[in-house]
Amino acid sequence: MLVLGAPLDPADHHQAAAQQALEGFTRSLGKEIGRGRTVNLVRLTDASAAESTLRFLLSPKSAYVSGQVIEVGTPQEPEGAPDGDRPLTGRTALVTGAARGIGEAVAETLARDGARVVVLDVPGAEQDARRVADRLGGTALLLDITAADAGARIAEALPDGLDLLVHNAGITRDRRLVNMPAERWIPVLEVNLASVLRTTDALLKAGALRRGGRIVATASIAGLAGNAGQTNYGASKAGIVGLVRSLAPRALAEHGVTVNAVAPGFIETRMTAAVPLFIREAGRRMNSLAQGGLPVDVAETIAWLAHPGSGAVNGQVVRVCGQSLLGA
Ligand SMILES: NC(=O)c1ccc[n+]([C@@H]2O[C@H](COP(=O)([O-])OP(=O)(O)OC[C@H]3O[C@@H](n4cnc5c(N)ncnc54)[C@H](O)[C@@H]3O)[C@@H](O)[C@H]2O)c1
Numbered sequence: 001m002l003v004l005g006a007p008l009d010p011a012d013h014h015q016a017a018a019q020q021a022l023e024g025f026t027r028s029l030g031k032e033i034g035r036g037r038t039v040n041l042v043r044l045t046d047a048s049a050a051e052s053t054l055r056f057l058l059s060p061k062s063a064y065v066s067g068q069v070i071e072v073g074t075p076q077e078p079e080g081a082p083d084g085d086r087p088l089t090g091r092t093a094l095v096t097g098a099a100r101g102i103g104e105a106v107a108e109t110l111a112r113d114g115a116r117v118v119v120l121d122v123p124g125a126e127q128d129a130r131r132v133a134d135r136l137g138g139t140a141l142l143l144d145i146t147a148a149d150a151g152a153r154i155a156e157a158l159p160d161g162l163d164l165l166v167h168n169a170g171i172t173r174d175r176r177l178v179n180m181p182a183e184r185w186i187p188v189l190e191v192n193l194a195s196v197l198r199t200t201d202a203l204l205k206a207g208a209l210r211r212g213g214r215i216v217a218t219a220s221i222a223g224l225a226g227n228a229g230q231t232n233y234g235a236s237k238a239g240i241v242g243l244v245r246s247l248a249p250r251a252l253a254e255h256g257v258t259v260n261a262v263a264p265g266f267i268e269t270r271m272t273a274a275v276p277l278f279i280r281e282a283g284r285r286m287n288s289l290a291q292g293g294l295p296v297d298v299a300e301t302i303a304w305l306a307h308p309g310s311g312a313v314n315g316q317v318v319r320v321c322g323q324s325l326l327g328a
Pocket residue numbers: 096097098099100101102103120121122125143144145146168169170171191218219220221263264265266267268269270271272
């Protein structure tokens with residue numbers, strides 16, 4: 001189900017109250033409706049810019065997206081008419097951490113939509129990265145994203161530039177803060193946040209992202225709601241949200257590139273398979289859909305943000321969590 005609203009008007013508290021009420025209505029209905037159904041709210045500025053968003057939210061591609069509030073603004077660039085089945089034809093996508101898990105599904109989905117994909121992963125994951133790249137007719141780029149020169153090496157590997165940059169690589173090193181040594185804190189902040197800041201800055205500065213491009217970073221509901229044992233991970237993923245909100249308007253104005261984040265909830269991957277059984281079962285069930293999500297659910301959300309018609313979606317953090325009971 002879809003609820004349509006408008007952005008809150010700071011100069012009109014009656015309008016703002018009514019529009020905010022729609023948010024409470026949507027989130028409450030999401031928790032009532034059950035049976036695998038979803039409810040989302042779209043705040044529209046310009047209805048002509050909303051087609052890709054409405055199509056996504058009304059299709060099974062958004063099966064694990066519920067209770068979300070998504071703002072669709074005004075597109076900056078006139079949108080061409082993309083190929084219906086392969087809307088990303090002619091575009092180059094770089095996905096970090098794409099040798100397995102969510103990243104692999106993202107690469108596969110963007111390739112399905114016509115993009116040429118570059119599968120970036122650590123040298124230790126060479127076999128898997130090459131397997132994914134070969135299967136999708138793309139190329140593998142073996143690189144630790146925390147390397148100081150990672151941005152320069154990406155730009156060098158893609159001399160014609162790129163259109164879609166998906167920051168997906170991420171790690172966990174869980175421990176309660178009282179027992180958290182620097183060896184568990186630093187790598188999580190480095191992989192999940194500092195490298196995203198460094199490579200984004202380097203690629204934007206080098207002009208490597210073409211106009212009409214997209215940056216999508218991977219946050220987590222742990223960064224929005226907090227999670228015991230994950231102060232390092234929660235901090236890194238909350239940092240992604242700050243990056244997106246601050247950079248999005250400037251990147252669009254200066255480079256014609258949108259910047260958004262997805263915040264997955266419990267997604268069935270090797271990362272969540274390593275969680276102890278009791279916590280894993282709770283994580284799987286504690287959402288309005290009472291089940292875990294699949295990597296493809298995150299991948300389809302990224303494919304919607306990458307779509308040429310989604311240029312009016314900017315600075316958004318979209319949870320892919322089945323409306324997890326953790327956080328809003
Ligand atoms: N699985 C979930 O439930 C879940 C929930 C919320 C957020 N996320 C986020 O989604 C993203 C993908 O998660 P996943 O479950 O697929 O994880 P995963 O562990 O299955 O895969 C992560 C990939 O990133 C790669 N990687 C790690 N460090 C790297 C580095 N320094 N340079 C390049 N590549 C590196 C790994 O080799 C691996 O291929 C992560 O950012 C994660 O934090 C996952």
